[in-house]
Amino acid sequence: xxxxxxxxATLVQPVGSPLSLECTVEGTSNxxxxxxxxxxxxxxxxxxxxxxxxQISSEVPQNLSASRPQDRQFILSSKKLLLSDSGFYLCAWxxxxxxxxxxxxxxxxxx
Amino acid sequence: GENxxxxxxxxxxxxGDSAVIKCTYSDSASNYFPWYKxxxxxxxxxxxxxRSNVGEKKDQRIAVTxxxxxxxxxxxxxxxxPEDSAVYFCAASSGSGGSNYKLTFGKGTLLTVNx
Numbered sequence: 001x002x003x004x005x006x007x008x009a010t011l012v013q014p015v016g017s018p019l020s021l022e023c024t025v026e027g028t029s030n031x032x033x034x035x036x037x038x039x040x041x042x043x044x045x046x047x048x049x050x051x052x053x054x055q056i057s058s059e060v061p062q063n064l065s066a067s068r069p070q071d072r073q074f075i076l077s078s079k080k081l082l083l084s085d086s087g088f089y090l091c092a093w094x095x096x097x098x099x100x101x102x103x104x105x106x107x108x109x110x111x
Numbered sequence: 112g113e114n115x116x117x118x119x120x121x122x123x124x125x126x127g128d129s130a131v132i133k134c135t136y137s138d139s140a141s142n143y144f145p146w147y148k149x150x151x152x153x154x155x156x157x158x159x160x161x162r163s164n165v166g167e168k169k170d171q172r173i174a175v176t177x178x179x180x181x182x183x184x185x186x187x188x189x190x191x192x193p194e195d196s197a198v199y200f201c202a203a204s205s206g207s208g209g210s211n212y213k214l215t216f217g218k219g220t221l222l223t224v225n226x
Binding site: 032090099104 | 153
C-alpha cells in the first residue's frame with residue numbers, strides 16, 4: 001500500500017532563517033506531487049505541483065520554492081522566512097486521475 | 112479557472128441528527144468531486160468522491176449527490192456521531208488531459224456533533 005511521509009511534524013523558526021520541508025511517498029512510482037499551505041481559517045492553498053522529476057509548477061508567487069530531486073521526494077524550501085509563512089504545510093500525491101491523498105502535515109511557526 | 116463555494120462554514124447538530132454540506136462549482140468541465148474530512152492537527156482524509164457520470168454515491172452513513180445541470184454537489188451524513196466532528200472540504204477537478212489533476216477546494220465546513 002502507499003504511504004506518504006512528511007517531516008518534521010512541527011517546526012519553529014525565526015524570521016529570516018532558511019526552511020526545508022520534506023515529503024516522500026512509498027509504494028507507488030511517478031506520482032504527481034503537491035504542496036499546500038493551510039493558514040488559520042482552514043482554506044487549502046495550492047503552492048506547487050510536480051508531474052515528474054525536476055518538473056515544478058508554481059501556483060502563486062511567494063517566498064517559497066519547491067524541488068523534486070527524486071521520483072518520490074518533494075521538498076519545499078525558503079531562503080529567508082517571513083512571518084506570513086507560518087501555517088500548516090501539507091504534501092499530497094496521486095498516481096492516476098482523481099484520487100489525491102494527503103500527508104500528515106508540518107506545522108510551521110515563524111517567530 | 113474553477114471556483115468552488117461551500118456552505119455553511121459552520122454547522123452544529125445533535126448526535127443522531129443528519130448533516131448536509133453543499134458546494135457549487137463554476138467550471139462545467141469539472142468531472143470529479145471528492146470530499147475530505149480533516150481532524151484537528153491532521154492532514155485531510157478522502158472520505159468519499161463522485162464522478163460526473165454518477166448522480167449519487169453512498170458509503171454507510173455518508174452519501175454524496177451531484178447535480179451537473181445546476182453545478183452543485185452535497186455531502187450527507189446520517190446518524191451523526193461525536194467522532195464525525197471535524198472540518199469537511201469539498202473539491203472539484205476537471206481531470207482532463209495531461210498528467211496533472213489539480214483540485215480546487217471549498218473553504219471548509221466546521222461540523223460539530225453535540226452529544
